[in-house]
Amino acid sequence: MRIAIAGGGFGGLTLARIPHRHGIGAVVYEREASRSARSQGGSLDLHPESGQRALADAGLASRFRSEARPEGEEHRILAPAGRTLVHHKPQPGSFSGRPEIDRGALRDLLLDSLPADTVLWQHRLVAATPRPDGGFRLTFAGGHSADCEVLIGADGARSVV
Ligand SMILES: Cc1cc2nc3c(=O)[nH]c(=O)nc-3n(C[C@H](O)[C@H](O)[C@H](O)COP(=O)(O)OP(=O)(O)OC[C@H]3O[C@@H](n4cnc5c(N)ncnc54)[C@H](O)[C@@H]3O)c2cc1C
Numbered sequence: 001m002r003i004a005i006a007g008g009g010f011g012g013l014t015l016a017r018i019p020h021r022h023g024i025g026a027v028v029y030e031r032e033a034s035r036s037a038r039s040q041g042g043s044l045d046l047h048p049e050s051g052q053r054a055l056a057d058a059g060l061a062s063r064f065r066s067e068a069r070p071e072g073e074e075h076r077i078l079a080p081a082g083r084t085l086v087h088h089k090p091q092p093g094s095f096s097g098r099p100e101i102d103r104g105a106l107r108d109l110l111l112d113s114l115p116a117d118t119v120l121w122q123h124r125l126v127a128a129t130p131r132p133d134g135g136f137r138l139t140f141a142g143g144h145s146a147d148c149e150v151l152i153g154a155d156g157a158r159s160v161v
Contacts, residue, residue: 004029004138004148006125006161010051012154013110016118017058027148028114029138031124031155040107043072045098052095063109065095072100125160 003019005012008030016026032038046052046068055064070090077086090097111119124141128151131137135149153161 001150002135002148003027003150003152004136004146005152005154006128006138006159007153007155008032008111008119008121009154009156010106010110011156012152013107013114013119014054014058015152015154017060017110017113018054020114020118021059025115026118026152027146028119029123029125029140029146030119030121031141033122035107035111035119035121037121040103043069043100043102044106045073045100047098048096058110058113060109060113063113064101064106067105067109068095068099068101070094070097070099073097125155128161 003024003026005015005026005028008028012028012030016028019026046055046064052061052064055061070093073088073090075086075088076084079085125138126141127139129137129139131147135147136151137145137147138151139145151161153159155161
Protein backbone atom coordinates (compact mmCIF):
# COMPACT_ATOMS: atom_id res chain seq x y z
CA MET A 1 0.00 0.00 0.00
CA ARG A 2 1.44 3.36 -1.01
CA ILE A 3 1.02 6.00 1.69
CA ALA A 4 1.73 9.59 0.65
CA ILE A 5 2.15 12.43 3.13
CA ALA A 6 2.00 15.96 1.75
CA GLY A 7 4.28 18.22 3.81
CA GLY A 8 7.46 17.50 5.72
CA GLY A 9 6.88 19.70 8.76
CA PHE A 10 6.60 18.35 12.31
CA GLY A 11 3.22 16.78 11.59
CA GLY A 12 4.18 15.04 8.34
CA LEU A 13 7.51 13.74 9.63
CA THR A 14 5.95 12.40 12.83
CA LEU A 15 3.22 10.73 10.78
CA ALA A 16 5.91 9.06 8.66
CA ARG A 17 8.03 8.00 11.64
CA ILE A 18 5.36 6.19 13.67
CA PRO A 19 4.31 3.69 10.94
CA HIS A 20 7.99 3.32 9.97
CA ARG A 21 8.62 1.90 13.47
CA HIS A 22 6.01 -0.76 12.65
CA GLY A 23 7.48 -1.64 9.25
CA ILE A 24 5.06 0.48 7.21
CA GLY A 25 6.69 2.83 4.72
CA ALA A 26 5.42 6.19 3.52
CA VAL A 27 6.64 8.87 1.12
CA VAL A 28 6.73 12.48 2.28
CA TYR A 29 6.41 15.09 -0.47
CA GLU A 30 7.91 18.40 0.68
CA ARG A 31 7.95 21.61 -1.33
CA GLU A 32 11.23 22.91 0.12
CA ALA A 33 14.35 22.18 -1.93
CA SER A 34 16.29 20.45 0.87
CA ARG A 35 16.44 20.07 4.64
CA SER A 36 18.70 23.13 4.82
CA ALA A 37 16.76 25.30 2.35
CA ARG A 38 15.64 27.67 5.09
CA SER A 39 16.12 28.31 8.77
CA GLN A 40 13.29 26.72 10.74
CA GLY A 41 12.83 29.72 13.02
CA GLY A 42 12.90 29.91 16.79
CA SER A 43 11.86 27.44 19.43
CA LEU A 44 8.58 25.90 20.50
CA ASP A 45 7.40 24.32 23.69
CA LEU A 46 6.01 20.81 23.72
CA HIS A 47 3.27 19.80 26.15
CA PRO A 48 3.33 16.34 27.80
CA GLU A 49 -0.14 15.38 26.53
CA SER A 50 0.41 16.34 22.86
CA GLY A 51 3.83 17.05 21.32
CA GLN A 52 5.82 15.05 23.90
CA ARG A 53 3.34 12.18 23.64
CA ALA A 54 3.70 12.08 19.84
CA LEU A 55 7.49 11.97 20.15
CA ALA A 56 7.21 9.14 22.70
CA ASP A 57 5.00 7.20 20.23
CA ALA A 58 7.68 7.89 17.64
CA GLY A 59 10.32 6.38 19.95
CA LEU A 60 12.13 9.69 20.13
CA ALA A 61 11.53 10.76 23.74
CA SER A 62 15.14 10.35 24.85
CA ARG A 63 16.50 12.27 21.87
CA PHE A 64 13.95 14.99 22.55
CA ARG A 65 15.11 15.18 26.16
CA SER A 66 18.72 15.53 25.12
CA GLU A 67 17.86 18.51 22.90
CA ALA A 68 15.11 20.22 24.92
CA ARG A 69 15.49 22.95 27.51
CA PRO A 70 13.17 22.58 30.53
CA GLU A 71 14.89 25.66 31.98
CA GLY A 72 13.42 27.66 29.05
CA GLU A 73 10.14 27.65 30.97
CA GLU A 74 11.41 29.93 33.73
CA HIS A 75 9.46 33.15 33.81
CA ARG A 76 8.79 36.11 36.10
CA ILE A 77 5.98 38.60 36.28
CA LEU A 78 6.99 41.92 37.83
CA ALA A 79 4.95 44.81 39.21
CA PRO A 80 5.68 48.21 37.57
CA ALA A 81 8.03 49.10 40.46
CA GLY A 82 10.00 45.90 39.94
CA ARG A 83 8.60 43.73 42.73
CA THR A 84 8.40 40.08 41.69
CA LEU A 85 4.79 38.88 41.65
CA VAL A 86 5.38 35.45 40.10
CA HIS A 87 8.59 33.54 39.63
CA HIS A 88 8.11 30.14 38.03
CA LYS A 89 11.32 28.10 38.08
CA PRO A 90 11.03 24.53 36.81
CA GLN A 91 12.84 21.68 38.52
CA PRO A 92 16.17 21.06 36.74
CA GLY A 93 15.76 18.17 34.29
CA SER A 94 11.97 18.01 34.71
CA PHE A 95 9.95 17.33 31.56
CA SER A 96 6.54 17.51 33.21
CA GLY A 97 6.00 21.06 31.97
CA ARG A 98 6.50 22.44 28.47
CA PRO A 99 10.22 22.36 27.69
CA GLU A 100 11.49 24.39 24.76
CA ILE A 101 13.24 22.88 21.75
CA ASP A 102 14.70 24.65 18.72
CA ARG A 103 12.57 24.06 15.64
CA GLY A 104 15.66 23.15 13.60
CA ALA A 105 16.75 20.56 16.19
CA LEU A 106 13.28 19.03 16.29
CA ARG A 107 13.07 18.78 12.52
CA ASP A 108 16.57 17.25 12.31
CA LEU A 109 15.65 14.75 15.01
CA LEU A 110 12.62 13.63 13.00
CA LEU A 111 14.44 13.58 9.65
CA ASP A 112 17.34 11.57 11.08
CA SER A 113 14.87 8.95 12.35
CA LEU A 114 13.64 8.15 8.82
CA PRO A 115 15.33 6.38 5.89
CA ALA A 116 17.03 9.00 3.70
CA ASP A 117 14.71 8.38 0.76
CA THR A 118 11.50 8.94 2.76
CA VAL A 119 11.33 12.67 2.01
CA LEU A 120 11.16 13.76 -1.61
CA TRP A 121 12.28 17.39 -1.57
CA GLN A 122 11.19 19.98 -4.12
CA HIS A 123 7.80 18.35 -4.56
CA ARG A 124 5.15 21.01 -4.17
CA LEU A 125 1.76 19.35 -4.40
CA VAL A 126 -0.65 21.37 -6.52
CA ALA A 127 -3.55 18.92 -6.84
CA ALA A 128 -4.80 15.63 -5.40
CA THR A 129 -7.42 14.00 -7.61
CA PRO A 130 -9.40 10.91 -6.56
CA ARG A 131 -8.86 8.00 -8.98
CA PRO A 132 -11.87 6.01 -10.21
CA ASP A 133 -10.33 2.79 -8.82
CA GLY A 134 -9.55 4.32 -5.41
CA GLY A 135 -6.61 6.30 -4.10
CA PHE A 136 -5.32 9.56 -5.51
CA ARG A 137 -3.33 10.97 -8.40
CA LEU A 138 -0.93 13.60 -7.04
CA THR A 139 0.24 16.40 -9.31
CA PHE A 140 3.29 18.47 -8.42
CA ALA A 141 4.57 21.87 -9.55
CA GLY A 142 6.47 21.23 -12.77
CA GLY A 143 3.87 18.76 -13.99
CA HIS A 144 5.13 15.40 -12.73
CA SER A 145 2.74 13.11 -10.90
CA ALA A 146 2.52 10.08 -8.61
CA ASP A 147 -0.20 7.77 -7.35
CA CYS A 148 -1.01 6.62 -3.83
CA GLU A 149 -3.64 4.58 -2.05
CA VAL A 150 -3.66 6.66 1.16
CA LEU A 151 -3.08 10.40 1.24
CA ILE A 152 -2.37 12.38 4.42
CA GLY A 153 -2.49 16.16 4.32
CA ALA A 154 0.23 17.61 6.53
CA ASP A 155 0.90 20.63 4.35
CA GLY A 156 0.02 23.16 7.01
CA ALA A 157 -2.34 26.10 6.83
CA ARG A 158 -4.17 26.46 3.49
CA SER A 159 -3.53 22.78 2.81
CA VAL A 160 -3.89 21.68 -0.82
CA VAL A 161 -5.14 18.30 0.45
C1 LIG B 1 4.44 32.08 16.17
C2 LIG B 1 4.10 30.62 16.41
C3 LIG B 1 4.51 30.01 17.60
C4 LIG B 1 4.20 28.66 17.86
N1 LIG B 1 4.61 28.10 19.03
C5 LIG B 1 4.34 26.80 19.27
C6 LIG B 1 4.78 26.18 20.47
O1 LIG B 1 5.42 26.80 21.31
N2 LIG B 1 4.49 24.86 20.66
C7 LIG B 1 3.80 24.14 19.72
O2 LIG B 1 3.56 22.93 19.94
N3 LIG B 1 3.37 24.71 18.57
C8 LIG B 1 3.62 26.01 18.33
N4 LIG B 1 3.18 26.59 17.18
C9 LIG B 1 2.40 25.76 16.24
C10 LIG B 1 3.30 24.86 15.41
O3 LIG B 1 4.28 25.63 14.75
C11 LIG B 1 2.40 24.12 14.44
O4 LIG B 1 1.41 23.40 15.15
C12 LIG B 1 3.20 23.14 13.62
O5 LIG B 1 4.24 23.77 12.92
C13 LIG B 1 2.26 22.45 12.65
O6 LIG B 1 3.00 21.46 12.00
P1 LIG B 1 2.54 20.92 10.61
O7 LIG B 1 3.56 19.89 10.20
O8 LIG B 1 1.11 20.53 10.67
O9 LIG B 1 2.58 22.18 9.61
P2 LIG B 1 3.79 23.10 9.20
O10 LIG B 1 4.80 23.25 10.27
O11 LIG B 1 3.18 24.33 8.61
O12 LIG B 1 4.51 22.27 8.05
C14 LIG B 1 3.92 22.14 6.78
C15 LIG B 1 4.98 21.63 5.83
O13 LIG B 1 4.35 21.37 4.59
C16 LIG B 1 5.11 21.97 3.55
N5 LIG B 1 4.15 22.31 2.50
C17 LIG B 1 3.21 23.29 2.51
N6 LIG B 1 2.48 23.25 1.39
C18 LIG B 1 2.95 22.23 0.66
C19 LIG B 1 2.61 21.69 -0.62
N7 LIG B 1 1.62 22.22 -1.37
N8 LIG B 1 3.30 20.61 -1.09
C20 LIG B 1 4.30 20.06 -0.34
N9 LIG B 1 4.70 20.55 0.86
C21 LIG B 1 4.01 21.61 1.36
C22 LIG B 1 5.78 23.18 4.19
O14 LIG B 1 6.94 23.57 3.45
C23 LIG B 1 6.11 22.64 5.56
O15 LIG B 1 7.36 21.96 5.61
C24 LIG B 1 3.46 27.91 16.90
C25 LIG B 1 3.08 28.52 15.69
C26 LIG B 1 3.39 29.85 15.44
C27 LIG B 1 2.95 30.48 14.13
